[in-house]
Amino acid sequence: MVLKDSCGRPLLNLRVAVTKRCNLRCSYCHGEGEEKERELYNEEMTAQEIARTVQVAVGLGISRVKLTGGEPLMRKDILDIVRRISEIPGLADLSMTTNGTMLEALANELRENGLKRVNLSLPTLDGAIFNKLTGGNVDNVIDGVNAAVQAGLCPVKLNMLILKGINDGAVPEMIEFAEKTGTVLQLIELEPVNMSDSFYHANHQYLDTYEETLKQKALRVETRRFMQNRHVYHLPDVTVETVRPIENTEFCLHCSRLRVTSDGKLKPCLMRNDNLVDFLSPLRKGASDEELAKLFIEANEKREPFNKN
Numbered sequence: 001m002v003l004k005d006s007c008g009r010p011l012l013n014l015r016v017a018v019t020k021r022c023n024l025r026c027s028y029c030h031g032e033g034e035e036k037e038r039e040l041y042n043e044e045m046t047a048q049e050i051a052r053t054v055q056v057a058v059g060l061g062i063s064r065v066k067l068t069g070g071e072p073l074m075r076k077d078i079l080d081i082v083r084r085i086s087e088i089p090g091l092a093d094l095s096m097t098t099n100g101t102m103l104e105a106l107a108n109e110l111r112e113n114g115l116k117r118v119n120l121s122l123p124t125l126d127g128a129i130f131n132k133l134t135g136g137n138v139d140n141v142i143d144g145v146n147a148a149v150q151a152g153l154c155p156v157k158l159n160m161l162i163l164k165g166i167n168d169g170a171v172p173e174m175i176e177f178a179e180k181t182g183t184v185l186q187l188i189e190l191e192p193v194n195m196s197d198s199f200y201h202a203n204h205q206y207l208d209t210y211e212e213t214l215k216q217k218a219l220r221v222e223t224r225r226f227m228q229n230r231h232v233y234h235l236p237d238v239t240v241e242t243v244r245p246i247e248n249t250e251f252c253l254h255c256s257r258l259r260v261t262s263d264g265k266l267k268p269c270l271m272r273n274d275n276l277v278d279f280l281s282p283l284r285k286g287a288s289d290e291e292l293a294k295l296f297i298e299a300n301e302k303r304e305p306f307n308k309n
Helices: 036-041 047-059 078-086 107-112 127-134 138-151 171-181 197-203 208-217 249-253 280-284 289-301
Strands: 013-017 064-068 093-098 117-121 156-162 184-189 220-224 230-234 239-243 257-260 265-267
Touching: 013 047, 047 064, 047 078, 047 280, 047 289, 064 078, 078 093, 078 107, 107 138, 117 138, 127 138, 138 156, 138 171, 156 171, 171 184, 171 239, 208 230, 208 239, 257 289, 265 289, 280 289
Parallel strands: 013 064, 013 257, 064 093, 093 117, 117 156, 156 184, 184 239
Antiparallel strands: 220 230, 230 239, 257 265
């Protein structure tokens, strides 16, 4: 059984924010669309509650789970969370999005506890620019990339958010780095989520030029139907994906995701916070799996394309 919304879009993927906390301060972070003003008052779910949430979701046909944040590795019990989820029957894929700064020390244990793959945020290899954008040290992320590859996490994907006038000329360098490390590069277009209009318009860069160049070099171009119809360019020695923004109707029309906020609410759309479904409160009050499943069904019914044009 696979749930479908009123537009016929299947519900296949669950993104679970395990925390709002982060050790970096990236100027472009959308925080999975959670309201930033609630950051200091956020209550995190326990490892057991996270696993129970995922178990109910898997029972409804959701087979792919990604752990997000904040920074997931800020959780001291992250290995327990990964282990509990990985042991759920019917789960096909468990991955994580991380800034990579703490990954070197944990990559092997994450793999041993059931994590299959990982996405690392890496907007640039330039240490000064990286520090200006995030407040962190790029060498820590590079060490995390290498550790993830060596641990057998596969694929390891590098999320390169393109920012106009900042790192938009560094794509060839990043492609070379991805080829050298055996990773997949994702070029990501800035999304107008949790940021001011002025920041968005000053930093937004369309991916059209990059896509044309990649198309000319690619041996094969793949379209990921259930991932917003994004394009995957298989070059001779490296793979590059492009992630277009929310304004692209393909992004919404082919969305197959539901989110769980760090404080246990089901979030049907990245762009909205007016249609959340409280999941944690009923869970803590002793709701049965059947009652909790109805909350997922309710959230799925609230899924609709944000951009219908």
